[in-house]
Amino acid sequence: MDARKRPLSPHLQIYRWQITNSLSILHRMTGVALSVGTLLLLYWLAAAATGPAAFATAQAVIGSWIGRLLLFGWSIALFYHLCNGLRHLAWDAGYGFSLPSVTKSGMAVLGATAVLTLAAWIAGLVI
């Protein structure tokens, strides 16, 4: 066995966190969270198809404070994954690879996530 010292990827505990790797792992985490959160919406859809009584129960579950909290978290994850997904699609098309533009698009994703989440909840609760 060749015992040459090959370069290792940086160990997480000594790696300096930056916006690039933070947003990257956040994309994965929101993806997993959304997969689980989608069950709540599937429940809502299946309850509507089952009948008025089941639908009333689903509305009560989703409308409770814990239901709303889950829905709020789900909406943040959704808008983040959506905005950062567009950033990934731009990279796949070959755009935005320079370090300054990666930082800039990352900040834009965070800003757009906050704006879209707030706009959706204001539209849903106030208007």
Add this chain to the structure above:
Amino acid sequence: MTAPNGMRTMLGRVRGLGSAKSGFAHWWAQRMTALALVPLVLWFVISIISLVGADHAAVSAWAGQPVCGALLIALVIAVFHHAQLGLSVVIEDYVHEEAPKIVALVLVRGLAGLLGLIGVVSVLKLMVGS
């Protein structure tokens, strides 16, 4: 150099031998479902906001319209396909033991298929019922 099957073209000989195997199809499907989900998710979020406080009759009537029903079915299929593709990569990255990895992959893909089917059947029922 004489190859054992000398009648085959160079491309024919190397095709399928790369490291990615069927990786490109997976990568491409993930991008295509992502692209489809951008308008579908935005439409769904706006629809849900307009349905806040609506009763069962109103939600059923909305989902039962042909265009809304078709968009809902497209959304359900794209969501569960995209989720299954993404979760598979996460499992392949973090589960290193062969047996638990295969069990997890089969579970995720089976569940995604089944849950997607529940979604599609629910929408179809709402469409037929209204």
